[in-house]
Amino acid sequence: MKIISKNWNKMDPLKIDSYVKNGGYEALRKVIREMKREDVIAEIKLSGLRGRGGAGFPTGEKWELAAKTKSPENFFICNLDESEPGVYKDRTIAKKNPHQIIEGLLIGAYAIGAKHAYIYINGHYQKPAEILEIALNQAREKEFVGGGIMGSPVDVEIQIFQGAGAYICGEETALIDTIEGKRGEPRLKPPYPPVSGLFGKPTAVNNAETLANVPYIIRRGAKVFSQIGSSVSPGTKLFVLEGAVKNRGIFEAPTGTTIQELVFNSIYGGGVEKGKDLWFVQIGGASGRLVSPAKMDQPLVYGAGDCPLGCGSVLVVDKSADPKDLLFAWADFFHRESCGKCVPCREGTFRLWEIAKRLKNNDLQKIDRENIEEILWTLSNTSFCPLGSFASVAWTDAIKMFEKEIFR
Numbered sequence: 001m002k003i004i005s006k007n008w009n010k011m012d013p014l015k016i017d018s019y020v021k022n023g024g025y026e027a028l029r030k031v032i033r034e035m036k037r038e039d040v041i042a043e044i045k046l047s048g049l050r051g052r053g054g055a056g057f058p059t060g061e062k063w064e065l066a067a068k069t070k071s072p073e074n075f076f077i078c079n080l081d082e083s084e085p086g087v088y089k090d091r092t093i094a095k096k097n098p099h100q101i102i103e104g105l106l107i108g109a110y111a112i113g114a115k116h117a118y119i120y121i122n123g124h125y126q127k128p129a130e131i132l133e134i135a136l137n138q139a140r141e142k143e144f145v146g147g148g149i150m151g152s153p154v155d156v157e158i159q160i161f162q163g164a165g166a167y168i169c170g171e172e173t174a175l176i177d178t179i180e181g182k183r184g185e186p187r188l189k190p191p192y193p194p195v196s197g198l199f200g201k202p203t204a205v206n207n208a209e210t211l212a213n214v215p216y217i218i219r220r221g222a223k224v225f226s227q228i229g230s231s232v233s234p235g236t237k238l239f240v241l242e243g244a245v246k247n248r249g250i251f252e253a254p255t256g257t258t259i260q261e262l263v264f265n266s267i268y269g270g271g272v273e274k275g276k277d278l279w280f281v282q283i284g285g286a287s288g289r290l291v292s293p294a295k296m297d298q299p300l301v302y303g304a305g306d307c308p309l310g311c312g313s314v315l316v317v318d319k320s321a322d323p324k325d326l327l328f329a330w331a332d333f334f335h336r337e338s339c340g341k342c343v344p345c346r347e348g349t350f351r352l353w354e355i356a357k358r359l360k361n362n363d364l365q366k367i368d369r370e371n372i373e374e375i376l377w378t379l380s381n382t383s384f385c386p387l388g389s390f391a392s393v394a395w396t397d398a399i400k401m402f403e404k405e406i407f408r
């Protein structure tokens with residue numbers, strides 16, 4: 001069952017006609033000609049679609065809130081920042097089928113009444129940005145984007161905005177601040193963007209994969225979509241499998257697929273690489289939880305379970321990996337990406353990184369053991385935004401799971 005990757009490598013991403021021949025922009029035509037804005041929102045709510053950017057928030061509810069907040073104008077933003085290490089699914093959609101994102105974004109903008117929409121893409125992703133720009137120009141020529149879409153009174157202009165490539169700029173409020181020309185730092189929430197977002201106006205922010213599901217939902221109907229995968233968060237999900245697994249790359253699977261199936265089934269990972277012994281898997285990037293082989297029968301869903309799915313990366317780690325290297329890599333990433341706005345994360349990630357360096361060099365001090373606990377607690381409980389608590393997740397799980405190996 002494929003929704004997002006179905007036509008990858010079958011269509012020419014540089015030619016809009018290739019997308020149109022495969023039913024592209026039919027969903028846009030349908031919403032503009034046959035559906036009121038509130039009908040579109042009702043359909044997305046009925047589908048059960050949840051955001052694929054990490055938190056799994058129900059998409060239709062977000063759109064409803066942005067549409068209902070009274071304001072002379074509002075905005076829609078597609079989040080294609082994708083700075084999580086080991087994840088490359090959003091930029092791959094942009095490269096393989098850019099119009100699917102654009103069509104989803106246009107439908108979202110129509111639903112909330114936004115005349116201006118943005119595709120916010122990480123500044124390091126030049127090729128996907130160029131492909132999106134070409135696709136946008138072609139869509140504009142066909143009157144799918146801009147003033148009077150398909151001869152209707154509906155106007156939606158889309159602008160590509162290239163961020164500077166910081167992890168925090170994937171967080172929706174930091175992202176919004178950078179479009180406003182400010183430094184990329186998160187805002188205090190609430191108010192949430194659907195109430196007060198870009199320039200203080202109601203703004204819906206959705207992940208690129210979330211939006212790429214929208215044309216399918218409109219074309220095939222919410223009920224069809226809601227019956228795919230798990231009822232808790234229906235549909236399919238793009239998973240990025242990396243590490244000590246036979247088949248690496250992006251795999252689309254129904255939500256509710258277990259970690260076990262994803263790693264071992266021959267249509268996905270095909271099992272652990274020959275000669276390697278599975279140690280654990282990490283779900284959801286550097287900020288993800290660690291799962292031991294005994295607990296791999298968990299379904300991958302949003303909104304349930306102990307193991308947040310995040311953006312959908314699955315890193316398979318085998319026993320040849322050195323836990324000290326892993327701890328260092330996580331701490332190194334977060335101390336570089338901390339935006340510096342709040343003390344617990346600015347100082348905490350830095351101290352953890354210093355300790356990780358000593359651990360790696362077998363120079364751990366007695367006091368470090370106590371400090372680790374305190375830093376992890378402080379990051380997790382007192383940081384201003386989720387990035388600080390993300391920095392503590394893998395460390396906390398690693399210490400629980402293999403304390404002896406780390407501190408021997």
Ligand SMILES: Cc1cc2nc3c(=O)[nH]c(=O)nc-3n(C[C@H](O)[C@H](O)[C@H](O)COP(=O)(O)O)c2cc1C
Nearest residue numbers: 051052053079081082083170171172206207210386
């Ligand atoms: C530190 C941090 C980084 C994030 N990075 C991304 C990102 O790269 N892409 C993304 O879609 N969401 C990211 N998010 C989540 C966004 O804030 C937001 O929830 C998401 O874009 C909403 O879209 P969705 O509902 O379609 O998932 C990040 C959140 C945090 C806290």
Ligand code: SF4
Nearest residue numbers: 339340342345385388
């Ligand atoms: S938790 Fe980290 S990333 Fe978030 S505001 Fe504080 S310093 Fe910035």
